[in-house]
Amino acid sequence: MRIKTRLIHGGIEGDPHTGAVSVPIYQVSTYKQEAIGVHKGFEYSRTGNPTRHALETYIAELEGGARGFAFGSGMAALSTILSLFNKGDHLVVGDDVYGGTYRVVTRVFSRLGLDATYVDTSDLKAVEAAIRPETKAIVMETPTNPLLKVSDIGALAEIAKAKGVLLVVDNTFMTPYWQNPLDLGADIVFHSATKYLGGHSDVVAGLVVVKDAQLGEELHYVQNAIGGILGPQDSWILLRGMKTLGIRMEEHEQNARTLAKWLSERSDIKRVIYPGLAGHSGHELIQKQARGFGGMISFDVGSAERADEVLAKVKYFTLAESLGAVESLISVPARMTHASIPAERRAELGITDGLIRISVGIEDVQDLIEDLEQALS
Numbered sequence: 591m592r593i594k595t596r597l598i599h600g601g602i603e604g605d606p607h608t609g610a611v612s613v614p615i616y617q618v619s620t621y622k623q624e625a626i627g628v629h630k631g632f633e634y635s636r637t638g639n640p641t642r643h644a645l646e647t648y649i650a651e652l653e654g655g656a657r658g659f660a661f662g663s664g665m666a667a668l669s670t671i672l673s674l675f676n677k678g679d680h681l682v683v684g685d686d687v688y689g690g691t692y693r694v695v696t697r698v699f700s701r702l703g704l705d706a707t708y709v710d711t712s713d714l715k716a717v718e719a720a721i722r723p724e725t726k727a728i729v730m731e732t733p734t735n736p737l738l739k740v741s742d743i744g745a746l747a748e749i750a751k752a753k754g755v756l757l758v759v760d761n762t763f764m765t766p767y768w769q770n771p772l773d774l775g776a777d778i779v780f781h782s783a784t785k786y787l788g789g790h791s792d793v794v795a796g797l798v799v800v801k802d803a804q805l806g807e808e809l810h811y812v813q814n815a816i817g818g819i820l821g822p823q824d825s826w827i828l829l830r831g832m833k834t835l836g837i838r839m840e841e842h843e844q845n846a847r848t849l850a851k852w853l854s855e856r857s858d859i860k861r862v863i864y865p866g867l868a869g870h871s872g873h874e875l876i877q878k879q880a881r882g883f884g885g886m887i888s889f890d891v892g893s894a895e896r897a898d899e900v901l902a903k904v905k906y907f908t909l910a911e912s913l914g915a916v917e918s919l920i921s922v923p924a925r926m927t928h929a930s931i932p933a934e935r936r937a938e939l940g941i942t943d944g945l946i947r948i949s950v951g952i953e954d955v956q957d958l959i960e961d962l963e964q965a966l967s
Contacts, residue, residue: 593652593767594836601648601829615826616640637814641822645797645829649781652766652832654773655799657806659813660825664762664782665690666818667796669698671758671778673812677703680725684711684741686734686939687760688782689928695729697930711741712872718749727756733763733872736888736923736947737940738863740872743879747775756805762786762914767839768882772801778809783828785914786885789838793827795820838916838952842885845958846950850887852959858966860890860944885950886913888923891966894943897922901946903965906957913949918958920948 591599604611616639623629632638642660650658661667668691675681683695685708695706709716711730721728728750732741743759750757758778759771765786771779781787783795800806813819820828843866850864865876866883876883891897900920901909907920911927921927924936924943931941950958 596652597767597836598833600651602644613641613644613826613829615822617822635822636817636819639819639822639825641829642820642825645820645825648829648832649766649787649797650799653761653779653799654770655779655801656803657800657810659798659800659809660783660820660828661796661798661813662818662820662824663794664780664784664796665694667780667782667798668760669694670809670813670816670818671780671798672699672704673816674808675704675726678724679704680722681706682711682717682720682725682728682755683708684730684734685709686737686739686941687729687731688735688762689923689930691729691731691760692928693930710739711746712739714742714745714749717746718753721749721753721755725753725755727758729758729760731760731763732769733865733876733884733886735763736886736928736945738865738870738872738886738888740865740870740876742875743771743774743776750777751775763884763886764880764882765835765839767835768843768884769880772799774879777801777805784912786839786842787835787914788828788831789835789915790831791912791915791917793824793831795824795828797828839882839885841952842914842950843882845952845955846885846887847883848955849948849950849958849962853887853889853962856966858891860892863888886947887950888945888947890942890945892944894922894925897944897946900962900965904961906951906953906961907948907965913947915949916952918948918951918953920946923947 605614619635621632645660646658683706707720709720747757756777759776761779762782762785780798783797847866854862864887907918910919924941
């Protein structure tokens with residue numbers, strides 16, 4: 591079954607009891623048991639809910655994993671993954687990750703005794719050098735947020751396996767339509783499903799898929815214990831939204847490629863970062879491990895003042911947190927999504943005050959170009 595067909599017919603289809611084509615919303619907290627421990631697969635909705643189960647089965651199939659999990663947000667998903675580890679354990683984390691990832695590792699889990707070293711995961715030697723005897727996992731994004739650096743998932747998986755650590759990949763930017771980290775050797779893949787998977791700015795959710803069934807049992811235990819699960823209404827919204835993931839991702843990318851090329855030809859832009867451009871350092875690598883380049887672009891207009899002017903003038907780009915929606919979104923990472931990262935650290939990474947990140951929507955690309963033209967001019 592090819593990916594577009596799998597998006598429509600994958601997972602659990604419909605309702606065998608009524609013939610409904612859509613999986614029903616099981617708005618229920620508990621389930622009748624015929625006797626103690628004798629039930630129809632569900633006993634309490636924190637542990638399992640039929641609508642959430644359909645979503646979890648669906649994402650596991652799309653990512654090629656043994657088991658899927660749905661959470662109330664991407665950060666709830668990541669926090670549950672991090673809760674697999676113990677006091678004194680060490681993580682190697684990508685240096686250009688989402689600001690919320692940096693925040694929860696450095697300011698929350700550090701208080702619980704989890705240590706972390708931040709490295710450029712596109713530098714394999716740096717990753718290997720950062721691994722200690724107490725290291726338990728490599729946590730990374732590719733492409734990264736917001737600098738869109740591309741890391742070799744297969745090579746990192748080999749390093750992780752040789753060192754006996756897990757490889758955890760945030761696949762939010764690419765989605766399973768373009769990239770499948772588990773097929774490349776990763777152990778855990780997770781998504782902020784709020785973004786492309788939902789795709790319509792109407793749900794907050796997180797999804798996780800594990801490669802190994804035993805690891806799935808461990809993660810389910812922690813998920814059930816902590817309880818940051820996704821409700822049935824939001825599970826259904828995700829199931830509906832993901833049916834159109836393929837056609838949306840193709841349109842996002844086509845528009846992004848056109849916009850990136852147009853931006854790169856302007857003399858008033860300091861730099862344009864998009865993996866689909868031939869000059870991008872990860873251009874060849876991403877073509878080997880993914881089927882597309884995605885819909886995210888970052889570009890530097892030179893200063894915070896000019897960035898503010900652009901944000902004030904755009905009409906079709908909505909100034910907002912988040913990404914991956916049908917409408918185009920625009921933000922300044924240094925003062926929005928990555929504001930929790932110290933200024934000196936942002937400067938080291940190259941997240942300047944003039945860096946603008948756009949999530950390219952599925953509007954007519956000529957309208958988007960004209961909008962940016964008048965804003966930049």
